[in-house]
Amino acid sequence: MAIQRTAIIRGPGAVKFGTVVIHDASGITAEIESSTQEVPSSISGPLDTIKTDQVATVGLTPCGEITADILAALYPHQTPAIGSSLCGVSDTALVVHSLAGQKVEFANAFLSKVPDLLLSPVKTAFGAAEFTALLGLGKAPGDSGAFCGVSSATYNLNYPDPEGLTGVQYLGTFGSLSIPDTTDGWTVSVELSTDPQATDNLGTIDYTLQGVTVRAKCTPVGLTEAQILAALPHTLGRGTSLRGDNDLVIAGEGGLTVTLKNARIVTGPLAWGSTTLRVGEIGFIAQRSFSSGVAGALYSVELTDSED
Numbered sequence: 001m002a003i004q005r006t007a008i009i010r011g012p013g014a015v016k017f018g019t020v021v022i023h024d025a026s027g028i029t030a031e032i033e034s035s036t037q038e039v040p041s042s043i044s045g046p047l048d049t050i051k052t053d054q055v056a057t058v059g060l061t062p063c064g065e066i067t068a069d070i071l072a073a074l075y076p077h078q079t080p081a082i083g084s085s086l087c088g089v090s091d092t093a094l095v096v097h098s099l100a101g102q103k104v105e106f107a108n109a110f111l112s113k114v115p116d117l118l119l120s121p122v123k124t125a126f127g128a129a130e131f132t133a134l135l136g137l138g139k140a141p142g143d144s145g146a147f148c149g150v151s152s153a154t155y156n157l158n159y160p161d162p163e164g165l166t167g168v169q170y171l172g173t174f175g176s177l178s179i180p181d182t183t184d185g186w187t188v189s190v191e192l193s194t195d196p197q198a199t200d201n202l203g204t205i206d207y208t209l210q211g212v213t214v215r216a217k218c219t220p221v222g223l224t225e226a227q228i229l230a231a232l233p234h235t236l237g238r239g240t241s242l243r244g245d246n247d248l249v250i251a252g253e254g255g256l257t258v259t260l261k262n263a264r265i266v267t268g269p270l271a272w273g274s275t276t277l278r279v280g281e282i283g284f285i286a287q288r289s290f291s292s293g294v295a296g297a298l299y300s301v302e303l304t305d306s307e308d
Contacts, residue, residue: 013098014157015060017109017131020073023160024060025124028096030104032056032148035203053203054147056106056133058094062115064124066164066256068303074115074129075190075301077212086110086194086207091136099155106148107136110207114192117258117301119250120185121167135205168254172218174263174284175246177231182218183277186250188258189215190299214286214299216248216260217267223279228268242266243287259300260286 015022035053038046062074087110094109109131116127139146170186172179193211198204233242248263264287269280289296 009100011098011100013096013100013155015058015131016093016095016097016157017073017111018092018094020069021157022060022070022073022129023063023065023157025063025126026061028058028060030056030058030096053198054135054141055204056109056148057112058096058106058109058131058133059113059128061128062126063160064126064164065160066125066254066303071256071301071303074111074126075117075299076111076114077190077192077209077298078300079295079297080209080212082209082211084209085197086112086209087134087137087205094131094133097153097155097157101152101154103151103153104148105151106131106133107139107145109133112192112194112207114190117188118185119167119170119188119252119256119258120182121169123167123185125167125256132207134207135202140202164254168252168256170250170252172220173249173251174231174265177223177227179218179220179223181221183221184219186216186218186258188250188260191215212298214260216250216258216263216284216286217281219277219281220279221277225270225278228265228270228279228282231265232268233264233266242285243289248284248286255304257300257302257304260284261297261299262287262289 013028015028033055034051036049037052039048039050041047087108091108092110094106096104111129112132113130115129118125118127133148136146172186191213194207195210196204197206197208242264243262244264246263248260250258263284265282266285267283270278271280286299288298
């Protein structure tokens with residue numbers, strides 16, 4: 001019997017992470033992986049295959065809506081608690097709700113890939129984000145609601161708000177160095193280093209935060225050789241700390257401000273040619289400050305627009 005076209009399941013949806021709704025730019029994917037291993041036998045080869053773990057990843061590129069709640073969900077660990085649980089003391093559910101009225105709910109999820117910030121008048125702020133889903137707190141595989149489930153419900157996650165979706169102009173400031181324009185905007189990357197935590201009976205139940213690295217890059221327009229050379233750490237001695245005295249502040253006209261604390265320029269190539277810009281792509285890295293042995297913030301992403 002031929003399949004009816006009405007039986008083909010398709011269509012868009014949205015993600016709800018905790019209480020925050022995130023609409024995507026180009027689709028949502030959910031991959032549920034059951035890890036396996038073979039039971040070997042030297043005389044007859046593998047005798048069986050057994051399940052060893054369960055992990056899911058949900059990926060999307062946010063469409064560009066910028067609210068304080070979305071920024072808080074997508075840019076955590078601004079003052080990182082190294083060694084802490086990424087799942088936290090209570091579960092945060094992640095729901096993918098289709099416009100057609102089906103909900104796939106993961107009991108316990110955390111943001112495992114922070115989206116790049118793409119700061120340009122012709123870009124819409126976000127790169128790809130990824131969430132990792134694990135067993136719920138105190139749950140074992142097979143328990144009701146332990147990992148994921150499906151239910152029917154009328155779509156209620158609204159639609160993207162076009163307000164603030166278009167790009168705005170950004171100004172970079174680093175000490176006395178001003179970067180009013182670039183060839184292709186700014187890219188800010190927040191990289192998480194994590195370590196899975198597993199038990200023999202349950203498999204992976206948590207991840208530990210090992211480290212956070214924050215970088216920014218752009219190809220500036222109009223900077224001179226002298227400005228770049230003065231900003232680079234080439235005059236520092238070997239073994240000298242790269243913790244700087246200045247923050248890198250990238251401020252948008254729409255109110256979005258990104259700050260890399262105690263930043264330092266670490267790359268700044270120069271080039272010569274008939275059509276080549278003198279200054280190539282420059283790169284910054286953030287460093288934490290310490291006061292009385294207490295580590296401060298590494299970066300911040302915030303809205304200063306009073307209308308938000």
